[in-house]
Structures are given as structure tokens and as C-alpha cells.
Amino acid sequence: MTWMLTGGAGYIGAHVLRALSAAGMDVVVLDDLSTGVAAKVPADVPHIRASVLDRETVRTALVDHEVEGVIHLAAKKAVEESVREPLFYYHENVEGFRRLLGAMDDAGVRRLVFSSSAAVYGMPDVDRVSEGVLPYPINPYGQTKLAGEWLAAAAQRALGIDCVLLRYFNVAGAGAPDLGDPSVTNLIPLALGAMEAGEPPVIFGDDYGTPDGTCIRDYIHVADLADAHVTAAQRVTGSGSAAVYNVSRGVGSSVREVLDVAREVTGIDLPARVAPRRVGDPPRLVGAADAIATDLGWQARHDLHDMVASAWEARRAAG
Ligand code: WQD
Numbered sequence: 001m002t003w004m005l006t007g008g009a010g011y012i013g014a015h016v017l018r019a020l021s022a023a024g025m026d027v028v029v030l031d032d033l034s035t036g037v038a039a040k041v042p043a044d045v046p047h048i049r050a051s052v053l054d055r056e057t058v059r060t061a062l063v064d065h066e067v068e069g070v071i072h073l074a075a076k077k078a079v080e081e082s083v084r085e086p087l088f089y090y091h092e093n094v095e096g097f098r099r100l101l102g103a104m105d106d107a108g109v110r111r112l113v114f115s116s117s118a119a120v121y122g123m124p125d126v127d128r129v130s131e132g133v134l135p136y137p138i139n140p141y142g143q144t145k146l147a148g149e150w151l152a153a154a155a156q157r158a159l160g161i162d163c164v165l166l167r168y169f170n171v172a173g174a175g176a177p178d179l180g181d182p183s184v185t186n187l188i189p190l191a192l193g194a195m196e197a198g199e200p201p202v203i204f205g206d207d208y209g210t211p212d213g214t215c216i217r218d219y220i221h222v223a224d225l226a227d228a229h230v231t232a233a234q235r236v237t238g239s240g241s242a243a244v245y246n247v248s249r250g251v252g253s254s255v256r257e258v259l260d261v262a263r264e265v266t267g268i269d270l271p272a273r274v275a276p277r278r279v280g281d282p283p284r285l286v287g288a289a290d291a292i293a294t295d296l297g298w299q300a301r302h303d304l305h306d307m308v309a310s311a312w313e314a315r316r317a318a319g
Contacts, residue, residue, distance in 0.1 A: 002026040002065050003233060004109075006052055006100065007073030008045075009036025011181045012115070012171060015226035016071060017045065018179075023230045028065045030058065031074065040179070052096040055103045062107035069111030069236065070104060071229055072097065075144075078185060079119065079280070082141035093144035094151070101155050112152060112163040113232045118218075118246070120146040120167060123282040130288040131167070131244050138280055149244065156242040164232040164296075168225060169248040169287045173307035175223035180314025188219075188311050191259055195268040196315070203255050205277030214255035216284040218248045221302035221310070231298045248287030249300045261308045 003020060007013040008029030013036065020027050021042075029041050032051040041047045046065065050057040052074050061067070075093045076082065082089040097114075104112070119142030120135040137143045152163045172188045174180040181189050191201035206213040228247045256272070263269050293299045 001068045002028060004028050004030055004062060004065070004067045004070045005073065006030045006070065007036065007075065007115075009033060009038060009040045009047070010073065011179070011183065012222060012225065013073045014040035014179050015175045015222045016073065016229045017041065018175065019223075019226035019230045020233070021045070023234075025230070025233070028061060028067065030061060052100040053092075055099040058100060058103035059106045062103060062109050067107070067109055069113070069233060070100065070109060071113040071233060072100060073115045075115065077141065079139050079141045080185075082144070083139055086140040089140045089144050090147075094147045097148050097151060101151065101159070101161065104161060105155075105159050110161050111233070111236045112161050113229055113236060114148060114152050114163055114165045116149055116165045116167045116244070117142060117145045118167050118169045118248070118285055118287060120149065121285065124285070127284075128250055128286050128288040129246070131246060131291055153242040156240075160240070162236050162239065163242050164236050165242065165244040166228060166232060166247045167244065167287070169218040169220050169246065169285070171222050171225055172219050173221040173223065173302065173310040174314035175226065175310070177314050177317035179222075180311060180318055181222070187217075187255060187258055188262070188308060191262050192266065192308075192312055192315055195262060195266055195270055198270070200270050200273040201259055201262065203259070203272045203274045204281065206274045207277075208283040210254060210283055212254050212256045215281050216252040216254050216286060218251060218286040219253055219258070219304055219307055220248055220300055221307050224300040224302055228292065228296075228298050231296050235296055243295065245292040245296070246287035246289060247292065248289045250287060250289040252284060252286040253304050258304065258308070261304050265305070265308045265312050
């Protein structure tokens with residue numbers, strides 16, 4: 001059975017691609033390389049260099065490769081940019097997904113795994129947020145992911161495209177030294193980069209109402225996340241459902257705790273610099289991980305130390 005993986009040349013996509021191949025599944029990658037890297041797609045995997053917005057190319061690829069299901073990761077994901085460029089984000093993430101669903105419908109493809117985000121929750125005032133909590137995104141990026149979830153659910157009802165929607169929490173680490181996160185927007189890459197440069201890592205606010213005053217997040221290893229996609233793809237079998245799951249560990253780590261692990265892993269003992277709060281940061285965002293464990297039998301295997309250590313190793317390998 002062949003699956004189409006959109007965004008397969010990106011940081012998360014390259015991990016999902018390897019996990020699918022390791023599970024013996026045939027894959028065709030669709031990636032326009034706007035942020036992805038061609039070298040992350042092995043030579044023996046077909047790579048169509050196109051955007052999901054190009055409905056006709058997508059439809060042709062689905063038919064030509066006899067695709068049975070789509071794992072849709074291709075999207076814009078920078079929160080700050082989405083605040084500055086909301087029209088661009090809605091076009092890429094919502095209109096792009098709408099056209100992809102149209103191409104799937106044309107080609108008779110009825111299975112979908114959709115990349116959503118914990119950003120749909122906004123600022124939930126709960127210890128662990130479960131899927132039943134009413135989503136209330138606070139930036140255009142999160143809004144486009146929630147709109148995607150609604151669109152997928154509507155397409156399930158109207159077109160019979162069965163789907164599993166995965167809400168990623170804070171993805172980190174590397175599954176192999178050549179698959180590190182090249183972004184410079186998230187805490188772990190930023191902290192490791194600063195420490196490597198001999199500069200203090202930055203804490204955005206230490207006056208939150210949390211035990212050590214810094215924000216708490218639920219970090220998930222990208223290799224675990226990739227395995228969740230394989231499990232989801234194997235389970236979306238035409239049961240007539242649109243299921244939504246957190247992909248999280250249910251474990252909260254504060255910024256200070258992450259920096260402690262980074263000091264331990266790198267051996268670089270630099271004190272942090274406390275900067276003002278970053279606008280729009282929820283004090284605590286930890287995901288209940290029970291539903292995906294119960295329904296799909298998936299749970300994370302890696303802890304925070306694994307994430308930071310593998311991110312550091314990949315960083316060193318990349319020079
Ligand atoms: C984590 C914590 C920062 C950098 C974002 C998106 C989300 C998802 C993942 C999508 C926060 C603090 C950070 C630093 C710090 N995106 N921090 N010093 O904001 O939880 O989630 O990325 O695909 O939608 O919102 O992740 O890694 O930026 O921040 O103190 O140098 O670390 O304030 O509390 P975030 P993050």
C-alpha cells in the first residue's frame with residue numbers, strides 16, 4: 001500500500017518518512033522545498049516537487065502512484081510570522097488543505113492523517129488538556145490548524161475520507177544525527193545554539209504562576225511523533241470516523257528544567273539570562289496522553305534527556 005507524505009522533506013516529515021519505510025510501507029513524497037531539503041528524501045523514494053495548492057499535480061500523483069492514503073504535514077508553522085501574515089497562512093494551510101482534499105476526492109483516496117497542533121488549545125487553564133477541551137487558538141497559525149480539523153471532519157462526513165488528526169505538542173530532538181531541527185525558533189535549538197556560542201540561554205519570563213516561575217510545556221521526541229503517524233496510518237481503515245488525538249507525553253517540563261538538562265548534556269555551564277515574557281505564551285500546556293494510548297496503543301518512549309542529547313548530537317554532526 002502506497003502513502004503520500006506531504007512535507008516529507010521537512011524536519012518532522014523526514015522522520016515520518018523513515019518510520020514509514022521502516023514499517024515496510026511504500027511512500028511518495030510531495031514537497032515544494034519551500035522550507036524542506038531535497039537531500040532528506042532518499043533517492044529510491046519518489047519525490048514530487050510541488051505544492052498541495054497545485055491540485056492537478058496532486059491528483060495525477062495520487063492516481064499514478066495508486067495512493068491509498070495521505071499523511072498531510074506540508075504547512076507553514078511559524079507562530080510569529082502567522083501574526084504578521086495571516087492571509088498567507090490561511091492560504092497555505094487552509095486553502096492548500098482544501099485543494100488537497102479535492103484532489104483526494106477526485107482520485108478516490110479515502111484515508112488521511114492530518115498534522116494538527118497543541119496551538120489549537122490556546123491558553124487552557126487545566127493541568128493536562130484533553131481532546132474534549134474546547135479549542136480556542138490565540139494566533140492565526142493555531143486557527144489554521146483548527147480550521148483544518150473542522151474541514152477534515154466535514155470531509156469525513158460528506159466525502160467519506162476517514163481521518164486521524166494528530167495534535168502535536170512541543171516536538172524536539174532528532175531520530176538520527178543527520179535529521180536535526182534546523183529551525184531557530186524553539187527553545188531547545190535556541191538554547192543549544194546559545195550555549196555553543198558561549199552565550200547565556202534566554203528565559204522568556206520567570207514570574208509565571210508555576211513552581212519555578214517559568215513556562216511549562218510537554219516535550220515530545222520527534223522519533224516518537226513519527227511512530228505515532230505510522231500507527232495512525234495503519235489504523236485509519238474506513239471505519240467512518242474522524243478521530244483526534246494529542247501526541248504528547250503528559251509530562252510537563254519548565255524552561256529551567258530544560259536548561260538544566262541542556263547543561264548536563266553539553267557540559268557547558270552557563271547561567272541563563274531572564275528576559276521579559278514573550279507575548280502569547282501560555283504558562284502551562286501539557287497534553288493528556290490517554291486517548292491515543294487507549295485507542296491506538298501508542299505511547300512515547302523517549303524522555304527529555306533523549307530529546308536534548310539527540311538534538312545536541314545532530315547539531316554537532318551538522319557542524
Ligand atoms: C517553549 C517555551 C517560551 C525560547 C511553539 C508554537 C507551537 C508549536 C511549537 C508548531 C515557551 C520558552 C523559548 C527561548 C524561552 N509550533 N522559551 N527561551 O511557543 O511552546 O510552541 O512551537 O508547529 O504552536 O507556539 O515553543 O519552543 O518557542 O517555547 O524561555 O529562547 O520556552 O517562552 O515558554 P512554544 P517554544
